[in-house]
Amino acid sequence: MRAMILKEFRELRRDRRTMAMIIVFPLLLLIIFGYAATFDVEDVPTAALGPQAQLVADQAVGLFDVITIDTDGTADTARTLLRDGDVQVAIATDTQPPTAFVDGSNLFAAQAAVGALGRLGDQITVDVLFNPDLITSWVLVPPLIGYIMMFIGTVVAAIGLVKERENGTLEQLAVMPLSPSSVIMGKITPYFIVAAIDMVVVTLLGMLLFGVPFVGSVAVFAVGVAIFLFVLLGVGVLISTVSQNTGQAIQLAIFFLVPQILLAGMIFPLSSIPWAIRWISYLFPLTYYTTISKGIMLRGAGLDSLWPQYVVLAAMAAFVFTAAVLRFRRDLVPRRHRKPDAAADGAPA
């Protein structure tokens, strides 16, 4: 048994990724999750609208952080601001008593706001939009669909390419008249189609089982999903280019996937995460997908307010695919640097 233990330790010592997973990953997760995992909402971005807007802004204390004051604003303005995700509470003073519109798609902020506003009694009417009963599943299911797809898309794409390496067929592909980008695109297109169908099924099932509404434009959502899937598959390909076998690919995928559970704003609101950790959230595609899915499905938001998320996701897709193709090229290409029959004296052509 001693020999077995020694052998395992020796193998483990040389398997740096597993060592990192055992030692570094738990520490990182504890630190990140410890700071990120908070339900406490300290600031709720608020708009004060209507003739008494300035008065509301002056009297708003504690939770409500008034970032917009519009004396010409009305209840319609409030709904628009909430739909576009500009604020999470909008107090319209063109009615008597004033009405506080609350964005129900941001569950914890909404719960905190409703609690605070409830203490004002008859002085104000509270109208929770988009998720009037503050149902948890309505808020959780849209980003959860993305997370499930991310798990499947990233892992499947990574394994698909690593399998070529493991089976020795990557070299076979390398000597065939196929460019690295056409190998990658040919490899991921089937995954993309299957993942897209999967996405539709999961979304419909989420709506059917949990009664999650779909208020916004299906077309706009589909475009967002397509870009999101491209990012996921690109990350999968990128992982495969730095993995020698399936085990390594899955390990790396876990490094990528696990932190997003808590950091992408799916469970804990981004605004509650300290900036020291929050910047990491903005590196993850799920963060942008979460905003898009909740915005479109629950609030009916459109491209006019969600375009920054689309732009970032598209940039991520371009980045990961460029990186994946460049890395993949190293596996396939020494021959492509030089022409057949070319003399290669000295430095490679």
Add this chain to the structure above:
Amino acid sequence: MTFGVEDLTVRFGKVEALRDVTVAVPAGEVTAVVGGDGAGKTTLMRALAGLVEPETGTIRRPDVEHLGYLPTGGGSWKELTVDENVAFVGGAYGLSGDELAERADRILARAGLADARGRLAGHLSGGMRTKLGFSLAMLHTPDLLILDEPTTGVDPVSRVELWRMISETVAAGAAVVMSTTYMDEAERAASVVLLGGGRVLLSDPPGDLVAATPGTITVTGTPDDRALAWRVGPQFHEWNPSATPPGATVVQPDLEDACIVAELALRSGTGGDAR
């Protein structure tokens, strides 16, 4: 047309895998590359295929459309059927329709795979998989066919069938270069290249190599110098670089003897291992 490499040096970090290697691979001939483990055979095959970037040297090969490559133990996709493998590789080379069907029929029949077209490649025997890999590498009738140890682990009957396919390919005018650890196979080649420590130790037609073996080889039950002897059946063959011991039985060397002598000569001065 002669393909091949000239003064090729390949380095992986600090390790020099090939040094000043020159190998000619003429059309219509089989060139066999032999050598022990770590001699550089696979590196040479991969360099010829364009999978390894040389440090210096010249590589002459056709463009990818006219190059066929069968890597060690690979060459087909396990989760595709024989027919699906053919369709994929054919499609990659722009073959389709009747042309692809005609070639597939001919090549798979020749490989003895006509009855296995619906079977998954992963479910084929080792020999059948190798023949499938060979068929795929040949599908687009390449000018240069590179085979990396195609017969390793293949049963004798399949080896014979594979050699028949190689012979037919050569007869059709292709240049074939194959690495092998089997000397009986190397003897069938038009020329043999012996690699040792990343360098070319011998390179000539098999008959010339044997004829040029230096010194004499004697057969004995108790060799005088174990470092210069290797077991052949129940006895030893022993290389005598200079004088033949009095009364010793001299034997005519074969290709295996010639290659062993070349390696022993390389090691002389540092001693050698008994074989």
